[in-house]
Amino acid sequence: xxxxxxxxxxxxxxxxxxxxxxxxxxxxxxxxxxxxxxxxxxxxxxxxxxxxxxxxxxxxxxxxxxxxxxxxxxxxxxxxxxxxxxxxxxxxxxxxxxxxxxxxxxxxxxxxxxxxxxxxxxxxxxxxxxxxxxxxxxxxxxxxxxxxxxxxx
Amino acid sequence: xxxxxxxxxxxxxxxxxxxxxxxxxxxxxxxxxxxxxxxxxxxxxxxxxxxxxxxxxxxxxxxxxxxxxxxxxxxxxxxxxxxxxxxxxxxxxxxxxxxxxxxxxxxxxxxxxxxxxxxxxxxxxxxxxxxxxxxxx
Amino acid sequence: xxxxxxxxxxxxxxxxxxxxxxxxxxxxxxxxxxxxxxxxxxxxxxxxxxxxxxxxxxxxxxxxxxxxxxxxxxxxxxxxxxxxxxxxxxxxxxxxxxxxxxxxxxxxxxxxxxxxxxxxxxxxxxxxxxxxxxxxxxxxxxxxxxxxxxxxxxxxxxxxxxxxxxxxxxxxxxxxxxxxxxxxxxxxxxxxxxxxxxxxxxxxxxxxxxxxxxxxxxxxxxxxxxxxxxxxxxxxxxxxxxxxxxxxxxxxxxxxxxxxxxxxxxxxxxxxxxxxxxxxxxxxxxxxxxxxxxxxxxxxxxxxxxxxxxxxxxxxxxxxxxxxxxxxxxxxxxxxxxxxxxxxxxxxxxxxxxxxxxxxxxxxxxxxxxxxxxxxxxxxxxxxxxxxxxxxxxxxxxxxxxxxxxxxxxxxxxxxxxxxxxxxxxxxxxxxxxxxxxxxxxxxxxxxxxxxxxxxxx
Numbered sequence: 001x002x003x004x005x006x007x008x009x010x011x012x013x014x015x016x017x018x019x020x021x022x023x024x025x026x027x028x029x030x031x032x033x034x035x036x037x038x039x040x041x042x043x044x045x046x047x048x049x050x051x052x053x054x055x056x057x058x059x060x061x062x063x064x065x066x067x068x069x070x071x072x073x074x075x076x077x078x079x080x081x082x083x084x085x086x087x088x089x090x091x092x093x094x095x096x097x098x099x100x101x102x103x104x105x106x107x108x109x110x111x112x113x114x115x116x117x118x119x120x121x122x123x124x125x126x127x128x129x130x131x132x133x134x135x136x137x138x139x140x141x142x143x144x145x146x147x148x149x150x151x152x153x
Numbered sequence: 154x155x156x157x158x159x160x161x162x163x164x165x166x167x168x169x170x171x172x173x174x175x176x177x178x179x180x181x182x183x184x185x186x187x188x189x190x191x192x193x194x195x196x197x198x199x200x201x202x203x204x205x206x207x208x209x210x211x212x213x214x215x216x217x218x219x220x221x222x223x224x225x226x227x228x229x230x231x232x233x234x235x236x237x238x239x240x241x242x243x244x245x246x247x248x249x250x251x252x253x254x255x256x257x258x259x260x261x262x263x264x265x266x267x268x269x270x271x272x273x274x275x276x277x278x279x280x281x282x283x284x285x286x287x288x289x290x
Numbered sequence: 291x292x293x294x295x296x297x298x299x300x301x302x303x304x305x306x307x308x309x310x311x312x313x314x315x316x317x318x319x320x321x322x323x324x325x326x327x328x329x330x331x332x333x334x335x336x337x338x339x340x341x342x343x344x345x346x347x348x349x350x351x352x353x354x355x356x357x358x359x360x361x362x363x364x365x366x367x368x369x370x371x372x373x374x375x376x377x378x379x380x381x382x383x384x385x386x387x388x389x390x391x392x393x394x395x396x397x398x399x400x401x402x403x404x405x406x407x408x409x410x411x412x413x414x415x416x417x418x419x420x421x422x423x424x425x426x427x428x429x430x431x432x433x434x435x436x437x438x439x440x441x442x443x444x445x446x447x448x449x450x451x452x453x454x455x456x457x458x459x460x461x462x463x464x465x466x467x468x469x470x471x472x473x474x475x476x477x478x479x480x481x482x483x484x485x486x487x488x489x490x491x492x493x494x495x496x497x498x499x500x501x502x503x504x505x506x507x508x509x510x511x512x513x514x515x516x517x518x519x520x521x522x523x524x525x526x527x528x529x530x531x532x533x534x535x536x537x538x539x540x541x542x543x544x545x546x547x548x549x550x551x552x553x554x555x556x557x558x559x560x561x562x563x564x565x566x567x568x569x570x571x572x573x574x575x576x577x578x579x580x581x582x583x584x585x586x587x588x589x590x591x592x593x594x595x596x597x598x599x600x601x602x603x604x605x606x607x608x609x610x611x612x613x614x615x616x617x618x619x620x621x622x623x624x625x626x627x628x629x630x631x632x633x634x635x636x637x638x639x640x641x642x643x644x645x646x647x648x649x650x651x652x653x654x655x656x657x658x659x660x661x662x663x664x665x666x667x668x669x670x671x672x673x674x675x676x677x678x679x680x681x682x683x684x685x686x687x688x689x690x691x692x693x694x695x696x697x698x699x700x701x702x703x704x705x706x707x708x709x710x711x712x713x714x715x716x717x718x719x720x721x722x723x724x725x726x727x728x729x730x731x732x733x734x735x736x737x738x739x740x741x742x743x744x745x746x747x748x
Contacts, residue, residue, distance in 0.1 A: 028372070029372060030378065031378070031379055031401060032378070032401055032403075032423075032426060032743075032744050033423060033426035033507055033508060033744065035378065036426060036427065036470065036507065037506070037507070039474075039485075039489065040489055040492070040493070040496075043473075043485060043486050043489035043490065044486045044487075044489060044490035044493075045489075045490060045493045058373070070401070071401065071403055073399070073400060073401055073402050073403065073747075074261075074262060074265075075260075075261065075262045075399050075400050075402060076371065076379060076400045076401070079371055079372060079400070083372055103279070105408070105419065105420070105423075106403050106404060106405070106408055107276075107278050107279060107408075108276045108277050108278065108403075108404040108407055108408055109269050109274075109275075109276060109277030109404055109407070110261075110269070110277075110402050110403055110404035110407075111403060111404065113279050128508060129426075129506075129507055129508065131506055156682065179569040180569055180572050180574075181572055182572055182574075182684070182691055182693060182710060182715075183682070183693055183695065183708075183710040185695060185706075185708045185710075187697050187705070187706045188706070192699070200680075200695065202682055202693065202695070202710070204691075206569070206583070206585050206590075209590050209591070211682075213682060232570065232572070233570045233571055233718075234570060234571040234572035234573075234715060234718055236718060237714060237715070237717070237718055238715075245406075258399075259398060259399055260398065260399035260402040260747055261399060261402065262399075269404060269407055270406060270407060276404070276407050276408070276411060277404075
């Protein structure tokens with residue numbers, strides 16, 4: 001396994017960033033239509049396990065990524081913020097779908113017009129609902145963002 | 154499929170529903186309200202749909218509600234399934250149901266002010282900001 | 291109201307069982323004072339109660355049903371709104387006594403989207419865009435009920451081909467919706483392969499939907515006056531594949547679960563819902579049919595020409611979680627029958643009503659005809675006007691009676707649009723089936739009712 005002939009040199013920055021991307025566990029935060037597509041992305045055909053992400057954690061303490069899948073109502077907003085606060089650092093947020101990104105077609109009294117009013121969002125995935133491919137593209141973009149970004153967050 | 158529609162006043166409400174239940178309408182399938190703001194007097198109308206599975210019939214009861222106190226007897230003792238519907242109407246229109254077991258808001262948060270589906274309640278639209286558009290506070 | 295609750299913690303039966311174990315025979319058995327491991331004498335004076343507890347003739351059980359307990363043994367547990375197995379953002383306040391659920395209160399509204407208010411701002415042409423997002427597992431049913439109500443208000447009939455396409459698409463949607471119900475229900479109880487299986491088969495149907503409507507979910511395909519587009523070329527091939535594939539896979543589910551002792555032990559005699567309770571709480575759909583009452587709106591109050599096709603309505607009599615799971619599998623077979631018949635009997639002709647005031651003209655006519663351009667502009671900016679009146683139309687969605695009540699004041703937008711979601715009503719059955727049963731059965735009970743929170747909160 002570890003032979004003196006093989007030496008791997010890297011910077012600590014790169015190693016940390018790489019390890020952060022390779023097993024990013026999302027917290028289950030399925031709200032509406034997009035949650036079904038998120039589940040579809042996790043199951044047989046699309047298989048998020050390829051990115052080490054199939055473990056949807058029920059507890060926010062064990063999760064790194066929150067995929068806000070669906071519309072966030074005024075009643076749900078405090079819950080969402082609390083779940084986000086309970087997640088351990090470093091943490092990332094993907095706003096999946098038009099509703100959680102901007103409020104979508106429901107511009108009315110009941111919905112928070114974009115989840116970025118409550119939590120900082122890293123990636124917005126458009127679509128109503130975005131297909132599993134779009135979600136995966138969003139996730140890979142987030143990986144790229146982490147690889148290019150700062151280690152301190 | 155023809156539905157029988159009857160319109161009654163809120164005083165006859167409970168009695169009519171009792172008779173409907175006796176007539177063999179086993180299910181209350183829907184209960185909602187319509188706000189005729191500035192179109193009709195009195196303003197609110199309750200629309201209740203009944204279904205008889207044995208006779209394969211439907212019946213619609215429209216109840217005109219007095220404007221003064223905005224309250225009407227509950228029918229949860231006859232049809233327990235009316236519970237959620239009456240709470241929804243209370244939440245969305247502000248019509249109170251007397252003797253209801255749990256007359257609280259069901260969809261909106263408890264501290265919400267106003268009743269959203271009334272016609273004089275705005276939809277709460279936030280204007281979309283385009284480039285160079287004047288800022289709206 | 292009859293109660294068919296099964297007392298799973300019958301103290302007397304347990305006592306009898308343990309007495310038999312302790313004495314080992316009808317004629318006294320061994321004596322308590324000595325054991326057969328040599329001459330080990332027990333103490334002369336022993337507390338009789340202690341001995342009984344040690345030998346198992348008396349059982350100290352915290353979860354005794356027929357004894358009253360003080361209030362301080364009860365505690366309130368909050369399930370949700372962020373919980374992996376509550377099918378969305380349902381929140382339950384459960385009052386527990388030990389492990390037994392004594393009272394449950396579902397707290398809903400965490401997904402309230404104000405769709406009924408939004409529906410008053412969109413015209414009838416845009417309406418299905420809004421309603422399709424209510425019950426996101428069966429979007430086509432929502433579009434269908436809105437379109438049928440609008441058509442009833444205007445007083446028009448859509449062409450035969452449009453009707454047949456509507457039946458084809460909605461029955462396929464029923465299959466995909468039931469597959470998700472089976473998948474998530476299996477996942478909640480611990481059969482994780484079921485989750486993978488259900489979503490795998492659903493993909494085949496969604497692929498067909500994507501080919502036809504352009505979207506996997508939230509299609510906005512069925513519109514007032516017909517459907518948005520004709521079926522794609524070669525659709526028969528796709529349907530044939532689906533008809534061939536799904537029964538094979540359903541056999542896999544049966545092999546895995548039907549005779550599985552764990553699955554049966556978790557589901558049988560759990561969460562019983564009687565027909566009387568269903569009537570009282572307005573519960574319809576598979577839950578009512580699983581309790582032994584034959585009621586299907588497709589048979590009794592047919593819509594969109596479904597009476598032309600032969601199919602059976604599966605009815606089971608147990609009314610427990612197992613029956614509610616089984617009936618969904620059986621209904622998939624019946625839906626496949628309908629889909630097959632529609633495929634062979636698909637009529638030719640237009641897929642939209644030929645009425646210039648309601649149907650927008652085809653795109654290529656806009657280049658040739660001024661009149662077509664005017665109609666196009668009028669329909670897409672103002673919409674069409676609907677005569678004054680109100681109508682309530684109900685159809686059989688995968689979860690029960692889905693109704694739509696529209697009040698029109700003669701303009702192009704509904705004055706009031708209300709949707710009677712089946713999940714909203716069915717959720718009221720949750721306290722009945724969860725009370726006086728262990729907390730472990732709670733998740734099975736929720737999964738069996740199959741509530742879609744988008745439909746509950748709207």
